Amino acid sequence: MAELAAVLTPGQVAVDEPMRTAYATDQGPVLDPQLPLAVVFAESVEDVQHVVLSCAKHKVPIVARGAGTGVSGGAHASAGCIVLSLERMNRILQLNVDDETAVVEPGVVNADLNAAVAEHGLMYAPDPASYKMSTIGGNVATNAGGLRCAKYGVTRDSVLALDVVLADGSLIHTGHQTFKGVAGYDLTALLVGSEGTLGIVVGVTVRLRYLPRDVQTVAAFYPDFRAAAAGVLAVGKARVQPAIMEMLDAGTLAQLDELYGSDLGERGQALLLIQTDGFGAAAEAALVREVLVAGGATMMAEANAEAERLVEMRRSSRGDEVDNEYRVGEDVAVPRSRLVDYVAALEAMAATHNVQLKVVAHAGDGNLHPTFWVDRVDMEVDADAMARLNMALDDSIDAALEMGGTITGEHGVGQYKLRWLGLEQPGPVRELEHRIKELFDPAGIFNPGKAI
Amino acid sequence: MAELAAVLTPGQVAVDEPMRTAYATDQGPVLDPQLPLAVVFAESVEDVQHVVLSCAKHKVPIVARGAGTGVSGGAHASAGCIVLSLERMNRILQLNVDDETAVVEPGVVNADLNAAVAEHGLMYAPDPASYKMSTIGGNVATNAGGLRCAKYGVTRDSVLALDVVLADGSLIHTGHQTFKGVAGYDLTALLVGSEGTLGIVVGVTVRLRYLPRDVQTVAAFYPDFRAAAAGVLAVGKARVQPAIMEMLDAGTLAQLDELYGSDLGERGQALLLIQTDGFGAAAEAALVREVLVAGGATMMAEANAEAERLVEMRRSSRGDEVDNEYRVGEDVAVPRSRLVDYVAALEAMAATHNVQLKVVAHAGDGNLHPTFWVDRVDMEVDADAMARLNMALDDSIDAALEMGGTITGEHGVGQYKLRWLGLEQPGPVRELEHRIKELFDPAGIFNPGKAI
Structure with a gap:
């Protein structure tokens, strides 16, 4: 604590129990409740380097954390750890509109990045259901997916480069600022999804995509969930690539009805929500409707806007409930x-x-x-x-x-x-992963007991 | 040689000088001419494992090779090496049409895979200019790009899983058969682009995409190359994502004219070839034409088919010339x-x-x-x-x-x-790469002196 205080301000280190409790878990089920020794709020790369060096010296585990919206316990505190929150490192450092890239600190909230680039006709594609709260750093740590991945890819497909603090406190830059680049091994891809076990991501260069000119939404009700699943395959067979293709069962419809006062459950036992986008959105949506009706779906009669509201309900439904032991x-x-x-x-x-x-x-x-x-x-x-x-x-x-x-x-x-x-994953693959972990983090201070 | 002969047939091992010379280099410039001790043609995973074990035992380097169409010397022979050709492992093992995936041996030629899946309305997206000759294994080794990457991604974005023979002769499977998957570290992405320095890829699970329903081609001539480059940015600003956007300068046009008897050089000093595809192809092409004309382009008057022929000329131009020391x-x-x-x-x-x-x-x-x-x-x-x-x-x-x-x-x-x-790449990043190499291949037998 004294070493941390030498560089960090008092406002950056919390040791009181309410804060330690608030930062002890993410939204995943808790199997092994632990309180961190302290919660540290980094405000710069240098802060992160200082925390890593101090923790390395004293063999104190570091659990890096964005918004804590993960649902697998990747940010749960380990025994005797420091929780290193990156939420204050929330600046968009560069927005290169002509290059269609941005460089952000890890604490930038996904929705904030999207809001900043939207005025230029651009979007950051990966859209986990937590996008209004979750951070780009957390998205990188889990290689977050979302609703529109089938068309636009997952987080890894939008990350071009990373700035990473390694276990020895050094800072490296991986990847490239260009859309393509194959110099050396793809360390960027190795780090994406490694859940804070290999290093602390302190900067992210992302590729942006074009905000679609047109979006069409199709809502199809089915008598049962299996019929809806068959509809998904039918859309594929029609060789249409929707941006979003969400399937909701009767239980989920009942939950949405309760939350929003809707009457979805009266209309069917399953709902298939499909969004097409881009210049061909209307033509794609027309074909989607045709194949779904042929497969026994009842199409929602209301206008596009009403179907879009359903997508928004689905999109935001995460956060309305949190997993627990039950x-x-x-x-x-x-x-x-x-x-x-x-x-x-x-x-x-x-x-x-x-x-x-x-x-x-x-x-x-x-x-x-x-x-x-x-x-x-x-x-x-x-x-x-x-x-x-x-x-x-x-x-x-x-x-x-x-x-x-x-x-x-x-x-x-x-x-x-x-x-x-x-x-x-069989033993030999897991062993290889553990050896990579050891190579990056020989003392095992980065998020021990997670990911691999 | 005796050890290899214990498992391989005589037809699988070539030691004559013409063969050793033919397999000594790829299409890259040669800085350090070397002849391999032998060329070995693997026909099965077991063959590869046997070769790796034998070479490991005798510390003989292995240069894995597909069609040898690489242009960076990644498949050039190292001193005292075996060249391990995978071109005979050319079966499409699975074509899962409903899953939109395929599992192939590394020697499958890119164009052959595309031909096999096209009848189902599918395509394998990465399309290096060598696609008629180059193999999926070689494409994986270099993380090959191509013409339609800006829209469909590079090889890494289409590879879901790999079967890999490691330096100890063991066989591992990385990745997942599903479009998304984040279990453990992304070893698949680490191996893609590693140029045969970490292991020998003996199986590749790829994601397929939909063959576009419509393709529109726009050919725009410019008075100079810089004006064409400005056209590229203008298309981006219009928020249109073409499948292909190729820029050819006067020297390239002269070369094509010589090869094909065309008159491109008389029409302009630079050519921008743009293909849009999908349900919105026509609308996108119309907007592209509009912004290019506004930027001073002269649009080719001929029908779509003529412009498509230009794309085909551009696509195939690789192979018409080979780099050399001049x-x-x-x-x-x-x-x-x-x-x-x-x-x-x-x-x-x-x-x-x-x-x-x-x-x-x-x-x-x-x-x-x-x-x-x-x-x-x-x-x-x-x-x-x-x-x-x-x-x-x-x-x-x-x-x-x-x-x-x-x-x-x-x-x-x-x-x-x-x-x-x-x-x-600065020293610390390169050192990390070398340590990863060492972890996978402690004896350094896999394609030494390449990639990193």
Whole structure:
């Protein structure tokens, strides 16, 4: 603490219990509650370097953190750690309109970057549901996805270069300022998604895309979720690439109705929300409507604006609920052809284990977010409830892997999903990852026990 | 040789001099001519593992090779090496139409994969100019770009998973079969572009895209190259994302006229070839024409088909000439806003050093391919010619870096560009790369002296 105080102002170091508690966890389930020794608010690259050097010297773990909106526990405090918040490093350092790039500090909120570039007709494409709160640094740490990834790619596809503080306190710059560049190994891609275990990202050069001239939204109701999943494949077969293709099940519709006073649940048991964008948006939307109707969908009659409101509701639904020990949101992805089978398997699991289930999916990517839960009241009368919840979760992971899927499409492994990582990645791959971790961080101070 | 013969058939090992010579180099300039001890043609993963184990045991370097169309010397033989050709491993193992993915052996030719998937309305997007000859494995090794990268991304953006033989002969699988996946570190991205220095890629899972329903081609002639470069920025400002945006200078037009009997050089001193695709192709092309005419372009009057023929000419122009010691094709990229300045700088360099210059550019990416050359006759009468050529090359690299660019947009560092890598990447980054190399390949048998 004395060493930190030598460089940082008192306002940059919090040791009081309310602050330590507030910064002890992200929005993921907590398996191993820990309080950090302190919360440190970096305001410059030099601050980060100083914190890293001090922590390295005393072998104190560092858990870097953006807005704490992660849902896998990647920013949960480790035993005896410092939580290093980067939220005050929130400046857009460069906005190169003609180059269609920007250089930002890690604490810049995704929505703020988008607002700043929108006036130039540009957008930063990756749009996790937390985009109004989450930071670019956090998005980089998890290689965040979002709604429009099937068309525009994930965070890694929009990150050109990184400034990174390594475990020895040194600062390196990886990547390139140009759209293309293949000099040396792709350290940038290795660091994106490494969840703060290899270094602390203190600067991000991103590629921007064009704000689409036209956006068309199609809302299609189905009698069941499986029929909606078949609709996703039909759109693919029509060779239309929507920007957004979200699938919501009956449970999710009921939740939205409760939150927003809508009547979605009366219209169908599943909703497929599709947005096309760009110069061909209207033609694409017309074809999408045609194939969905042919597949048994009931199209929403209201104007485009009403369907867009649904997308906004879906987009913002994260944050309205937070996972806890009774409710766990999953993040598997399966090859697109298995969407229908996987949804059927999920429904069977929920029935078998007598737990509740709702599902939303970024269906264009085959990326599903099933949420299993048991009610708190169940827990009190039924000691088995938690075991049943965990069995359903384990089954959902096994089924995804069996179908050629992954345990995490976009949320990251963090702390919570480590128990499943070995099912996806065999020993030799994990060993290679641990050796890379050791190479970057021999003392193991960066976010120990996460990601790999 | 005896060990190799224990597993491989005689037809899989060539030791005669013509074969060793044929496989000693790729299409890059040769600085250090070496003959391999043998050329080995792997036909299976097991073959590759056997070769790696044998070579590891005897510390014999392995230079993996696809079609040998690289232009940076990444597949040039090292002293005392085996060249391991993967061209016979050319099967498409899976074509998952509904998943929009394919699994291929490394020797599959890019164009063959595209032909196989086209009948399903799909395409494999990365399209290096060598696509008719080059292999997916070679494309992965160099993270190959191409014409339509600005819209569809480079090789890395289309590779989901890899099967890789490591230096200890073991086989690992990295990545995921799904479009999205963030379990563990992104080893796939680290391996893409590593030019055979970290392992031997024996299987590639790729993501496919939709063949566009409509393609529109715009050909615009300009009085000079700088005006064409300004046209590129104007299209960007109109917020149109073409699939292809190629810029050809007067020297390139003269070359095409000579090859194809066309009259491009009479129509202008520079040509901007733009292709829009998808449902909005016609609307995009109309807007492109509008902004280009406003910028002083003379639009080609002929029908779309004629302009398409120009794209095909441009696409295939690689292979019509091969670099040698008198002619070196560069591959820099600069931020898009610097295209005009960079082209002006190139012209000044050619004048200063009295060398010839022609330039083509994947202008949407800011990726330029200037070629500097001196005539063979100059060499005979002018001992200085080579020194002047090299000064021009060095200047072109310096200028690109000064403008925030890179020494290689898509060709790779290989052997030829190592002399410039230190100008782009400072010592600590290069050291990190070498330590990663050491981690994967402690004995240094994989393509030594390349890439990093």
